[in-house]
Amino acid sequence: MTVTLANLLAILAMAAATYATRVSGLFIADRIPKSGRARAALDALPAAVLTAVIAPTAVATGPAETIAAGITVLAAFRLPLLATVVVGVVAVVVLRLLLGS
Protein backbone atom coordinates (compact mmCIF):
# COMPACT_ATOMS: atom_id res chain seq x y z
CA MET A 1 0.00 0.00 0.00
CA THR A 2 2.52 2.58 -1.13
CA VAL A 3 2.44 5.53 -3.48
CA THR A 4 5.68 6.63 -5.12
CA LEU A 5 6.12 10.29 -5.95
CA ALA A 6 6.67 9.60 -9.66
CA ASN A 7 3.55 7.46 -9.89
CA LEU A 8 1.50 10.07 -8.04
CA LEU A 9 2.76 12.77 -10.39
CA ALA A 10 1.78 10.67 -13.42
CA ILE A 11 -1.68 9.97 -11.99
CA LEU A 12 -2.19 13.69 -11.30
CA ALA A 13 -1.08 14.57 -14.85
CA MET A 14 -3.59 12.07 -16.27
CA ALA A 15 -6.31 13.37 -13.97
CA ALA A 16 -5.65 17.00 -14.92
CA ALA A 17 -5.66 16.19 -18.65
CA THR A 18 -8.87 14.18 -18.39
CA TYR A 19 -10.73 16.75 -16.30
CA ALA A 20 -9.60 19.51 -18.66
CA THR A 21 -11.28 17.72 -21.58
CA ARG A 22 -14.46 17.13 -19.57
CA VAL A 23 -14.84 20.62 -18.11
CA SER A 24 -13.98 22.55 -21.28
CA GLY A 25 -17.26 21.60 -22.92
CA LEU A 26 -19.13 23.59 -20.26
CA PHE A 27 -17.44 26.77 -21.45
CA ILE A 28 -17.93 26.30 -25.17
CA ALA A 29 -21.56 25.22 -24.73
CA ASP A 30 -22.74 28.83 -24.16
CA ARG A 31 -21.71 29.69 -27.72
CA ILE A 32 -23.67 26.85 -29.26
CA PRO A 33 -26.49 28.09 -31.51
CA LYS A 34 -30.07 27.07 -30.82
CA SER A 35 -30.88 26.24 -34.45
CA GLY A 36 -29.46 25.76 -37.93
CA ARG A 37 -26.66 23.55 -39.20
CA ALA A 38 -24.44 23.84 -36.13
CA ARG A 39 -27.34 22.77 -33.94
CA ALA A 40 -28.08 19.80 -36.23
CA ALA A 41 -24.42 18.80 -35.99
CA LEU A 42 -24.51 18.93 -32.21
CA ASP A 43 -27.74 16.93 -32.04
CA ALA A 44 -26.07 14.23 -34.14
CA LEU A 45 -23.03 14.14 -31.88
CA PRO A 46 -24.03 11.34 -29.48
CA ALA A 47 -24.75 8.82 -32.24
CA ALA A 48 -21.69 9.92 -34.23
CA VAL A 49 -19.24 9.61 -31.31
CA LEU A 50 -20.60 6.29 -30.07
CA THR A 51 -20.48 4.88 -33.59
CA ALA A 52 -16.91 6.05 -34.09
CA VAL A 53 -15.78 4.43 -30.83
CA ILE A 54 -17.08 0.98 -31.80
CA ALA A 55 -16.80 1.02 -35.61
CA PRO A 56 -13.29 -0.50 -35.81
CA THR A 57 -14.36 -3.44 -33.61
CA ALA A 58 -17.76 -3.79 -35.21
CA VAL A 59 -16.89 -3.61 -38.91
CA ALA A 60 -13.13 -4.03 -39.34
CA THR A 61 -12.00 -6.79 -36.94
CA GLY A 62 -13.27 -9.95 -38.61
CA PRO A 63 -16.41 -11.68 -39.91
CA ALA A 64 -17.42 -12.97 -36.45
CA GLU A 65 -17.45 -9.46 -34.96
CA THR A 66 -19.17 -7.90 -38.00
CA ILE A 67 -21.95 -10.52 -38.10
CA ALA A 68 -22.37 -10.32 -34.31
CA ALA A 69 -22.63 -6.53 -34.59
CA GLY A 70 -25.41 -6.95 -37.18
CA ILE A 71 -27.27 -9.37 -34.91
CA THR A 72 -26.82 -6.91 -32.02
CA VAL A 73 -28.34 -4.09 -34.10
CA LEU A 74 -31.40 -6.25 -34.86
CA ALA A 75 -31.70 -7.16 -31.17
CA ALA A 76 -31.33 -3.52 -30.11
CA PHE A 77 -34.44 -2.50 -32.07
CA ARG A 78 -36.51 -5.09 -30.18
CA LEU A 79 -34.99 -5.79 -26.75
CA PRO A 80 -33.95 -3.78 -23.66
CA LEU A 81 -30.27 -2.91 -23.33
CA LEU A 82 -29.16 -5.70 -21.00
CA ALA A 83 -30.83 -8.37 -23.17
CA THR A 84 -29.23 -6.79 -26.25
CA VAL A 85 -25.80 -7.09 -24.64
CA VAL A 86 -26.40 -10.76 -23.78
CA VAL A 87 -27.47 -11.47 -27.37
CA GLY A 88 -24.39 -9.69 -28.72
CA VAL A 89 -21.91 -11.43 -26.43
CA VAL A 90 -23.42 -14.90 -27.03
CA ALA A 91 -23.44 -14.22 -30.77
CA VAL A 92 -19.77 -13.26 -30.87
CA VAL A 93 -18.69 -16.28 -28.79
CA VAL A 94 -20.66 -18.70 -31.00
CA LEU A 95 -19.51 -17.05 -34.23
CA ARG A 96 -15.86 -17.07 -33.13
CA LEU A 97 -16.17 -20.80 -32.42
CA LEU A 98 -17.92 -21.50 -35.74
CA LEU A 99 -15.58 -19.32 -37.81
CA GLY A 100 -12.46 -20.32 -35.90
CA SER A 101 -11.31 -16.77 -35.22
Next chain:
Amino acid sequence: MSVSNGVSAPAAEWRAGIMAIMPAAIAVVPFGLLLGAAAASKGLSPLEVGLMGGLVFAGSSQFVAVDLWTHPAPWLALGFAALLINLRHVLMSASISSKFGSFAPWQKTLAVFVLADEIWAVAERRALSQPLTPAFYFATGVFLYVNWLVWTVLGTVLGAAMGDPKAMGFDFAFTAIFIGLVVGFWQGRRTGFVIAASAIVAAIVEKAVEGPWYVLAGALAGIAVAAIMAPAEKAA
Protein backbone atom coordinates in the same frame (compact mmCIF):
# COMPACT_ATOMS: atom_id res chain seq x y z
CA MET B 1 -22.23 17.67 0.43
CA SER B 2 -25.39 15.87 -0.50
CA VAL B 3 -26.38 16.08 -4.14
CA SER B 4 -29.99 16.41 -2.98
CA ASN B 5 -29.20 19.82 -1.48
CA GLY B 6 -31.43 22.50 -2.91
CA VAL B 7 -32.76 20.28 -5.68
CA SER B 8 -35.52 17.73 -5.27
CA ALA B 9 -33.97 14.32 -5.59
CA PRO B 10 -36.80 11.85 -5.80
CA ALA B 11 -35.86 8.29 -5.03
CA ALA B 12 -37.43 7.30 -8.33
CA GLU B 13 -34.82 9.31 -10.25
CA TRP B 14 -32.01 7.61 -8.33
CA ARG B 15 -33.49 4.19 -9.00
CA ALA B 16 -33.93 4.98 -12.69
CA GLY B 17 -30.33 6.15 -12.89
CA ILE B 18 -28.99 2.99 -11.28
CA MET B 19 -31.12 0.78 -13.54
CA ALA B 20 -29.94 2.72 -16.61
CA ILE B 21 -26.25 2.33 -15.80
CA MET B 22 -26.53 -1.31 -14.62
CA PRO B 23 -25.68 -2.99 -17.96
CA ALA B 24 -22.51 -0.91 -18.23
CA ALA B 25 -21.64 -1.52 -14.57
CA ILE B 26 -21.86 -5.28 -15.11
CA ALA B 27 -19.93 -5.11 -18.37
CA VAL B 28 -16.98 -3.24 -16.84
CA VAL B 29 -16.40 -5.90 -14.14
CA PRO B 30 -14.03 -8.08 -16.19
CA PHE B 31 -12.28 -4.99 -17.54
CA GLY B 32 -11.80 -3.56 -14.07
CA LEU B 33 -10.31 -6.83 -12.87
CA LEU B 34 -8.09 -7.04 -15.96
CA LEU B 35 -6.88 -3.44 -15.61
CA GLY B 36 -6.01 -4.03 -11.96
CA ALA B 37 -4.13 -7.22 -12.80
CA ALA B 38 -2.21 -5.48 -15.60
CA ALA B 39 -1.32 -2.61 -13.27
CA ALA B 40 -0.11 -5.02 -10.60
CA SER B 41 2.16 -6.67 -13.16
CA LYS B 42 3.62 -3.20 -13.85
CA GLY B 43 4.41 -2.79 -10.16
CA LEU B 44 1.56 -0.42 -9.24
CA SER B 45 0.14 -0.82 -5.73
CA PRO B 46 -3.60 -1.24 -5.01
CA LEU B 47 -3.61 2.27 -3.52
CA GLU B 48 -2.06 3.73 -6.68
CA VAL B 49 -4.61 1.91 -8.86
CA GLY B 50 -7.40 3.19 -6.61
CA LEU B 51 -6.06 6.74 -6.86
CA MET B 52 -5.85 6.48 -10.64
CA GLY B 53 -9.40 5.17 -10.95
CA GLY B 54 -10.71 7.73 -8.48
CA LEU B 55 -8.96 10.77 -9.97
CA VAL B 56 -8.95 9.91 -13.68
CA PHE B 57 -12.07 7.69 -14.03
CA ALA B 58 -11.60 7.09 -17.76
CA GLY B 59 -11.21 3.40 -18.52
CA SER B 60 -9.70 3.43 -22.00
CA SER B 61 -7.04 5.99 -21.07
CA GLN B 62 -6.22 3.99 -17.93
CA PHE B 63 -5.64 0.88 -20.03
CA VAL B 64 -3.33 2.78 -22.37
CA ALA B 65 -1.49 4.37 -19.43
CA VAL B 66 -0.87 1.04 -17.71
CA ASP B 67 0.39 -0.31 -21.02
CA LEU B 68 2.84 2.62 -21.31
CA TRP B 69 3.86 2.60 -17.61
CA THR B 70 7.58 2.37 -16.81
CA HIS B 71 9.60 3.26 -13.69
CA PRO B 72 10.03 6.07 -12.91
CA ALA B 73 6.64 6.93 -14.42
CA PRO B 74 6.90 9.14 -17.57
CA TRP B 75 4.33 11.62 -16.26
CA LEU B 76 4.43 13.98 -19.24
CA ALA B 77 3.89 11.20 -21.79
CA LEU B 78 1.17 9.61 -19.67
CA GLY B 79 -0.61 12.94 -19.21
CA PHE B 80 -0.42 13.70 -22.94
CA ALA B 81 -1.71 10.23 -23.85
CA ALA B 82 -4.67 10.75 -21.51
CA LEU B 83 -5.34 14.12 -23.14
CA LEU B 84 -5.37 12.61 -26.65
CA ILE B 85 -7.52 9.63 -25.77
CA ASN B 86 -10.00 11.78 -23.86
CA LEU B 87 -10.27 14.61 -26.43
CA ARG B 88 -13.66 13.21 -27.40
CA HIS B 89 -14.90 14.29 -23.95
CA VAL B 90 -14.71 17.94 -25.07
CA LEU B 91 -17.46 17.19 -27.57
CA MET B 92 -19.41 15.01 -25.14
CA SER B 93 -19.28 17.64 -22.41
CA ALA B 94 -20.36 20.42 -24.79
CA SER B 95 -23.30 18.30 -25.87
CA ILE B 96 -24.45 17.16 -22.41
CA SER B 97 -24.04 20.58 -20.81
CA SER B 98 -27.06 21.83 -22.76
CA LYS B 99 -29.09 19.24 -20.79
CA PHE B 100 -27.71 20.41 -17.41
CA GLY B 101 -30.42 23.10 -17.13
CA SER B 102 -31.60 22.05 -13.66
CA PHE B 103 -28.03 21.66 -12.30
CA ALA B 104 -26.42 24.19 -9.93
CA PRO B 105 -23.00 25.47 -11.08
CA TRP B 106 -21.15 23.30 -8.54
CA GLN B 107 -23.19 20.32 -9.69
CA LYS B 108 -22.09 20.91 -13.30
CA THR B 109 -18.46 21.15 -12.20
CA LEU B 110 -18.78 17.89 -10.29
CA ALA B 111 -20.92 16.20 -12.96
CA VAL B 112 -18.28 16.52 -15.67
CA PHE B 113 -15.72 14.93 -13.32
CA VAL B 114 -17.54 11.60 -13.76
CA LEU B 115 -18.35 12.10 -17.46
CA ALA B 116 -17.18 8.67 -18.59
CA ASP B 117 -18.45 7.40 -21.97
CA GLU B 118 -21.13 5.16 -20.48
CA ILE B 119 -22.49 7.84 -18.13
CA TRP B 120 -22.56 10.40 -20.91
CA ALA B 121 -24.37 8.00 -23.26
CA VAL B 122 -26.97 7.04 -20.66
CA ALA B 123 -27.54 10.71 -19.74
CA GLU B 124 -27.96 11.76 -23.39
CA ARG B 125 -30.37 8.88 -23.91
CA ARG B 126 -32.37 9.96 -20.85
CA ALA B 127 -32.48 13.58 -22.03
CA LEU B 128 -34.21 12.46 -25.25
CA SER B 129 -37.33 11.41 -23.32
CA GLN B 130 -37.35 13.61 -20.21
CA PRO B 131 -35.42 16.41 -18.47
CA LEU B 132 -32.09 15.23 -17.05
CA THR B 133 -32.13 15.64 -13.25
CA PRO B 134 -29.10 15.82 -10.95
CA ALA B 135 -30.54 12.84 -9.03
CA PHE B 136 -30.61 10.65 -12.15
CA TYR B 137 -27.20 11.80 -13.36
CA PHE B 138 -25.39 11.41 -10.04
CA ALA B 139 -27.01 8.03 -9.44
CA THR B 140 -25.40 6.75 -12.64
CA GLY B 141 -22.14 8.53 -11.82
CA VAL B 142 -21.75 7.41 -8.21
CA PHE B 143 -22.79 3.84 -9.02
CA LEU B 144 -20.37 3.39 -11.91
CA TYR B 145 -17.59 5.24 -10.05
CA VAL B 146 -17.74 3.05 -6.92
CA ASN B 147 -18.20 -0.05 -9.07
CA TRP B 148 -15.09 0.82 -11.12
CA LEU B 149 -12.96 1.45 -8.02
CA VAL B 150 -14.02 -1.82 -6.39
CA TRP B 151 -13.22 -4.00 -9.40
CA THR B 152 -9.96 -2.33 -10.47
CA VAL B 153 -8.53 -2.44 -6.93
CA LEU B 154 -9.73 -6.01 -6.49
CA GLY B 155 -8.01 -6.89 -9.77
CA THR B 156 -4.76 -5.41 -8.46
CA VAL B 157 -5.02 -7.49 -5.27
CA LEU B 158 -5.94 -10.69 -7.10
CA GLY B 159 -3.20 -10.13 -9.65
CA ALA B 160 -2.81 -11.98 -12.87
CA ALA B 161 -4.86 -15.02 -11.83
CA MET B 162 -7.63 -13.96 -14.19
CA GLY B 163 -8.03 -15.18 -17.74
CA ASP B 164 -8.46 -13.39 -21.04
CA PRO B 165 -11.83 -11.57 -21.23
CA LYS B 166 -11.85 -12.23 -24.98
CA ALA B 167 -12.34 -15.96 -24.40
CA MET B 168 -15.77 -15.24 -22.88
CA GLY B 169 -16.72 -12.59 -25.42
CA PHE B 170 -16.57 -9.87 -22.75
CA ASP B 171 -14.49 -7.69 -25.05
CA PHE B 172 -17.59 -7.45 -27.24
CA ALA B 173 -19.84 -6.33 -24.37
CA PHE B 174 -18.94 -2.65 -24.83
CA THR B 175 -19.54 -2.85 -28.56
CA ALA B 176 -22.95 -4.37 -27.84
CA ILE B 177 -23.80 -1.71 -25.21
CA PHE B 178 -22.84 1.11 -27.55
CA ILE B 179 -24.80 -0.44 -30.44
CA GLY B 180 -27.83 -0.58 -28.14
CA LEU B 181 -27.35 3.06 -27.18
CA VAL B 182 -26.81 4.22 -30.78
CA VAL B 183 -30.06 2.53 -31.81
CA GLY B 184 -31.70 4.51 -28.99
CA PHE B 185 -30.67 7.71 -30.79
CA TRP B 186 -32.36 6.57 -34.01
CA GLN B 187 -34.54 9.37 -35.39
CA GLY B 188 -35.09 8.23 -38.94
CA ARG B 189 -33.14 7.98 -42.18
CA ARG B 190 -30.98 11.02 -41.44
CA THR B 191 -29.53 9.25 -38.38
CA GLY B 192 -28.64 6.34 -40.67
CA PHE B 193 -26.47 8.60 -42.84
CA VAL B 194 -24.77 10.06 -39.77
CA ILE B 195 -24.00 6.58 -38.42
CA ALA B 196 -22.77 5.32 -41.80
CA ALA B 197 -20.40 8.28 -42.28
CA SER B 198 -19.05 7.99 -38.75
CA ALA B 199 -18.54 4.21 -38.98
CA ILE B 200 -16.82 4.26 -42.38
CA VAL B 201 -14.45 7.12 -41.55
CA ALA B 202 -13.62 5.75 -38.08
CA ALA B 203 -12.86 2.27 -39.45
CA ILE B 204 -10.60 3.67 -42.20
CA VAL B 205 -8.75 6.12 -39.95
CA GLU B 206 -8.23 3.45 -37.27
CA LYS B 207 -6.39 1.32 -39.85
CA ALA B 208 -4.45 4.23 -41.34
CA VAL B 209 -3.45 6.37 -38.35
CA GLU B 210 -1.79 5.25 -35.13
CA GLY B 211 -3.55 6.27 -31.91
CA PRO B 212 -7.10 7.19 -30.93
CA TRP B 213 -7.66 9.78 -33.68
CA TYR B 214 -10.27 7.58 -35.35
CA VAL B 215 -12.84 8.55 -32.71
CA LEU B 216 -12.52 12.25 -33.47
CA ALA B 217 -12.35 11.66 -37.24
CA GLY B 218 -15.44 9.46 -37.25
CA ALA B 219 -17.39 11.80 -34.98
CA LEU B 220 -16.52 14.82 -37.14
CA ALA B 221 -17.56 12.96 -40.31
CA GLY B 222 -20.89 12.06 -38.70
CA ILE B 223 -21.73 15.57 -37.53
CA ALA B 224 -20.58 17.03 -40.85
CA VAL B 225 -23.16 14.86 -42.61
CA ALA B 226 -25.79 16.03 -40.10
CA ALA B 227 -24.90 19.68 -40.77
CA ILE B 228 -25.01 19.20 -44.55
CA MET B 229 -28.37 17.41 -44.42
CA ALA B 230 -29.96 19.91 -42.04
CA PRO B 231 -32.83 21.78 -43.66
CA ALA B 232 -31.54 25.28 -44.32
CA GLU B 233 -34.74 26.88 -43.08
CA LYS B 234 -34.72 24.96 -39.79
CA ALA B 235 -35.37 27.61 -37.18
CA ALA B 236 -36.99 25.83 -34.24
